Amino acid sequence: MKAWRLHGLGDHRLDEVPMPKAAGHDVLIRIKVIQPSVTDTSVMSGDVFTEATKWIPKWLAEGKPIQRGHEYCGEIVETGQNVTSVKVGDRVCSAGGKTYCGSCAMCLSGRHSECLSPLIMGREVPGAFAEYMCLPEWGVVRIPQGPTDNEVAALQPLSPCIASVRSAEIKIGDTVVVLGQGAVGLGILQAARLAGAGLLVAVARRPENLELAKKFGATDTINTTQTDVVEEVKRLTNGDGADVVFDAAGGSPKYGLSGFETVRQALRMVRRGGKIIQSALLPGAVELDTVLMQRYGIRYQFPLLSDNECLKIAAIWVASGRIQIGPQITHVLHGLERLNEAIKITENKAKHHAVNPAQVVVLRLDGRVGPASPVPGGNHAGCGQHDEYEVPLAEGRDAVRQAPQLLTLRGRRGAALDAVAELAHADPGGGQQPETYENRAHRCNQADEHGHSPARAKQGAERVWPHDKH
Numbered sequence: 001m002k003a004w005r006l007h008g009l010g011d012h013r014l015d016e017v018p019m020p021k022a023a024g025h026d027v028l029i030r031i032k033v034i035q036p037s038v039t040d041t042s043v044m045s046g047d048v049f050t051e052a053t054k055w056i057p058k059w060l061a062e063g064k065p066i067q068r069g070h071e072y073c074g075e076i077v078e079t080g081q082n083v084t085s086v087k088v089g090d091r092v093c094s095a096g097g098k099t100y101c102g103s104c105a106m107c108l109s110g111r112h113s114e115c116l117s118p119l120i121m122g123r124e125v126p127g128a129f130a131e132y133m134c135l136p137e138w139g140v141v142r143i144p145q146g147p148t149d150n151e152v153a154a155l156q157p158l159s160p161c162i163a164s165v166r167s168a169e170i171k172i173g174d175t176v177v178v179l180g181q182g183a184v185g186l187g188i189l190q191a192a193r194l195a196g197a198g199l200l201v202a203v204a205r206r207p208e209n210l211e212l213a214k215k216f217g218a219t220d221t222i223n224t225t226q227t228d229v230v231e232e233v234k235r236l237t238n239g240d241g242a243d244v245v246f247d248a249a250g251g252s253p254k255y256g257l258s259g260f261e262t263v264r265q266a267l268r269m270v271r272r273g274g275k276i277i278q279s280a281l282l283p284g285a286v287e288l289d290t291v292l293m294q295r296y297g298i299r300y301q302f303p304l305l306s307d308n309e310c311l312k313i314a315a316i317w318v319a320s321g322r323i324q325i326g327p328q329i330t331h332v333l334h335g336l337e338r339l340n341e342a343i344k345i346t347e348n349k350a351k352h353h354a355v356n357p358a359q360v361v362v363l364r365l366d367g368r369v370g371p372a373s374p375v376p377g378g379n380h381a382g383c384g385q386h387d388e389y390e391v392p393l394a395e396g397r398d399a400v401r402q403a404p405q406l407l408t409l410r411g412r413r414g415a416a417l418d419a420v421a422e423l424a425h426a427d428p429g430g431g432q433q434p435e436t437y438e439n440r441a442h443r444c445n446q447a448d449e450h451g452h453s454p455a456r457a458k459q460g461a462e463r464v465w466p467h468d469k470h
């Protein structure tokens with residue numbers, strides 16, 4: 001199969017690699033749509049400050065190519081003999097760039113997001129920048145019909161947005177400011193709206209992003225190129241400052257992000273006793289005015305780690321139309337070989353007028369892999385960057401809208417997707433259709449009655465990864 005692998009910083013090649021095999025608790029996933037995260041793009045050029053910067057140069061120096069990618073939509077095509085929670089045909093994505101081991105002390109006590117030996121995509125397991133990838137069954141979340149494949153590929157970044165908003169513990173009516181309106185800022189904005197924010201202020205430099213923020217529920221928008229953001233927030237709050245400020249803008253200025261400036265702004269615009277949630281990845285150590293913070297009881301905190309539960313909530317909100325991510329998917333390229341183009345666009349989204357990372361459709365509508373001639377008239381028609389690709393699942397979206405009520409009746413969050421599945425099975429249009437690709441996609445997006453993520457399952461012992469060769 002074909003896979004993109006990093007051979008050196010900035011040296012990303014499409015290679016022929018061995019096909020992974022699903023054994024034990026593993027599932028083999030055929031990749032349909034991928035998108036490079038901003039972290040992916042900066043890690044690959046050697047500019048980032050995460051734990052990846054520690055091991056990537058070492059691996060590359062040892063001649064071990066790295067296959068990254070964790071934002072994807074895929075379909076399970078093979079399962080190991082011990083897999084119970086998902087099945088062949090399920091449409092899936094993952095909650096983040098790593099999955100838990102299933103066997104350490106944290107995993108065994110149900111604290112999966114704090115796993116002591118997580119499997120990092122691109123390190124312990126080859127990532128999604130390929131035709132196929134293999135993950136433990138608890139590393140995937142089944143996404144029933146509702147969101148399109150493009151939306152599913154963009155779901156992962158919503159998961160930490162939901163973790164951020166949970167961490168903020170917003171109370172109904174709280175004044176919330178979101179600094180930065182990229183994919184993460186827009187996700188936080190919408191989740192904060194659903195969490196009960198009163199005044200909801202979106203801050204950004206690009207007018208097109210502020211337009212989207214307005215559409216997604218911002219009560220006020222501030223363009224930092226025209227207005228002093230701290231003064232404006234003070235004015236909007238009668239001098240008090242905001243209850244909660246999310247920093248979703250900080251990061252390396254090389255990628256159009258704001259460095260540490262937004263952290264300083266957040267400290268000046270939050271109210272006494274208020275909270276700052278640092279959602280954006282900072283480009284290194286940050287200096288904080290701890291005297292001011294202590295005097296005014298300002299809490300500066302990082303969000304809780306996101307997990308499968310956050311992703312399931314994201315899927316429900318997108319499926320039911322309460323969070324929109326479709327409008328921010330502005331660039332869709334066709335064919336796995338175009339990933340480096342997508343990375344270039346994602347590296348500098350402002351220059352390309354992109355909001356979401358640029359997506360790459362790996363699997364064609366006819367079920368084959370490779371480039372196809374563009375079909376005019378898709379969601380993204382009219383922009384030269386966009387190709388065709390939307391799996392027609394509009395009828396599913398209506399069914400999913402009813403899911404939250406069933407969720408309440410069943411009394412637990414995890415039941416919601418099962419409720420969606422029941423609605424999907426009840427759909428008379430879903431049963432007796434010819435086996436076209438579209439129908440297969442429709443059928444595959446219907447979930448079964450099983451639960452998900454066996455908390456205490458052991459990691460498959462017979463895993464075979466291409467990286468084992470190194």
Ligand SMILES: [Zn+2]
Binds near residue numbers: 115116
């Ligand atoms: Zn673990």
